[in-house]
Amino acid sequence: MRLRNKPWAKDKLAAYPQYVVGNPEECKGKWNECFGNNHPIYIEIGTGKGRFVTEMAKAHPDKNFIGIELQESVIVSALDLIIEADIPNVKLMNVNAEELLTFFEEGEVDRVYLNFSDPWPKKRHAKRRLTYRTFLQMYETILVKNGEIHFKTDNRGLFESSLMSFSDYGMLLTFVSLDLHKSDFEGNIMTEYEEKFSNLGHPIYRSETSFRK
Template sequence: MRVRHKPWAAEKLAEYPEYAITDLIDLKGKWQSAFKKKGPLHVEVGSGKGQFIVGMAKQNPDINYIGIELQTSVAVMALDKIIEAELPNVKLLNTDGGLLSDYFEDGEVDRIYLNFSDPWPKNRHAKRRLTHENFLDTYRKILIPKGSVHFKTDNQGLFEYSLASFSQFGMVIDQVWLNLHDSDFEGNIQTEYEEKFSSKGQPIYRVEAHFPSK
């Protein structure tokens, strides 16, 4: 995602601590205290401009959501959507999604969303894919027993790789969609990328999988 650098973005994030969490030191293992009421904790790794995480928070007010976005100039666009919606059940972290175990205690998260992640198509970059076994091991640790991963992409190669990676890691594949928008799936919240790719007629792939009990 190429976005024009916004030198003021970090300062704006700091101005809204009720939505954008910048001090993570005391929240590991205590994320429920960051929300007005307790509820299942769902995390999106790579939340982009925030359309998905805000849409999910609106749709499910009893679930607490955390969107993680590394690029500050992108995260601030997600912040604008959260501010406008005034949602009490969504927080934004401007940090590296590869460091989840630094921010979340083992068994603290109920579900992880991976939406239109960078496919890193070259084999030598496989370890950077968010469905590589190294990332899956981190997800397994921070998720509750039988915690789930919901994954969407337009990239067939990444989808096939991810299915194999989930299976080889011992995950249980619950459901698979080879063309999400041509299915009877209800309640789908689209990302900005999803709208772009589907408008061109590209199929959207989706999979739900969970880890067996620890």
């Protein structure tokens, strides 16, 4: 579906610096100072319209959440949710995830969430998948020891290729579900895509992995 352009989005994002970090490279190595506390830092890459990161921040006030989204016409919807919720423990970054090392210091992040990422199904596009080894290298760098990646998708092909990518990289698989909504997993917070695909009868795949440090 074609993304609707919102020419006013940039100005709106700039108008809320308490929620949208305009120069995130300045927070590198001092994100706890940017949040004003020493709580663990969880990031969601590809935060979309922001339901997940907003609801997680509400449910876990003792954690700091950062939603990362490249498309400003999408992330502005996440900003609307955060403004309405008026919660202090969530921030947004309108940046490219390929530049994570520009924004986070080694061992600064406690958890990475990857929710319903673009599957890039063609083999020639495999390097663009957020679970490809080059991305895993970045996650490993910015994550603390025993930091985790929580991954959800409705795309079986992406899930299978991601599990292989995790395994090839030598990661430890600590949780896997081939049908999350029919499992006994507790505390799941759905994304907009998750609700849509679940309502269509698609199983939701989920995994938790960590690096062997």
